[in-house]
Amino acid sequence: MKVKIIVCCVLALILLSCLGSRDNSTEKFIVEWEGKEIIFPEKTQFALYGKDFAFDTIPDAEFKIITYVDSIGCASCKLRLPSWIDFIAQLDTMKLNVQILFFLHPFNSRELKAILRRDNFNYPVCMDTKDELNKLNHFPQDFHFQTFLLNRNNEVLAIGNPVHNYRIKELYLKILLKGGLEDKTSDQTTVEVANSTVNLGRLKKEQEKDTVIYIKNVGPNKLVVLDIIASCGCTIVECDRVPVAQGEKLALKIVYKPDNKGYFNKSINLYCNVPSSPISLQVLGNVE
The missing domain is CATH 3.40.30.10 (Glutaredoxin)
Structure with a gap:
């Protein structure tokens, strides 16, 4: 109890x-x-x-x-x-x-x-x-x-x-795990995001479109991705989970699969070993 x-x-x-x-x-x-x-x-x-x-x-x-x-x-x-x-x-x-x-x-x-x-x-x-x-x-x-x-x-x-x-x-x-989860965020680092918001423009319904967002590790320790959570199942995020060394970039491939017409604005939260985690990203556009 x-x-x-x-x-x-x-x-x-x-x-x-x-x-x-x-x-x-x-x-x-x-x-x-x-x-x-x-x-x-x-x-x-x-x-x-x-x-x-x-x-x-x-x-x-x-x-x-x-x-x-x-x-x-x-x-x-x-x-x-x-x-x-x-x-x-x-x-x-x-x-x-x-x-x-x-x-x-x-x-x-x-x-x-x-x-x-x-x-x-x-x-x-x-x-x-x-x-x-x-x-x-x-x-x-x-x-x-x-x-x-x-x-x-x-x-x-x-x-x-x-x-x-x-x-x-x-x-x-x-x-x-009965309390045995390791804390992977103890060694913090810092990052730079060139563009946290990407506009995919106009899409046809059921037309897939992808883009890549780069996140540069500028801190003293390796960048470790713990989890990636998108606001919608229509948004798929792919990346290499290998720790990123200082000065290197993490490439996030984002694939959007629209199933409804109209304007969309989807958010992606990247949980990693940075003080500002999660890092918030946005993908927007319009489905005709």
């Missing part, structure tokens, strides 16, 4: 700092959910949408991460599947016994399946068309609070979406 209380207090501080004073009941909400058991529907069917495979039971694992996505707003923006793929790969390299489960309450199942196939997301997904999981647990409306780290007994250890917030990801890893 002592460990759970500490985790809850740390999570409250993280979320309060991220959300500011937007919701004064955030701490009370976290205390309410800490240790709460997530109830799963009796019959739950999962599928891997990139493969011909399905199963209908909740897998047994030391830890589970479940994320619920409703039908409101941009599904691709909420899902951020490429970031989940990177995070799952990171968990696999650490050889952690974690089961990732997605519950999607879709407005348009065909559209969601197309997104899953487009992003090659071959992990368990439940198309919860009747919204059964939410009806059993009454999740908050804010999608930032619709992802949970659970223990083997399906009790909540932490709340928050690790692909939308690096601090939440850091907390998840600390819990999974």
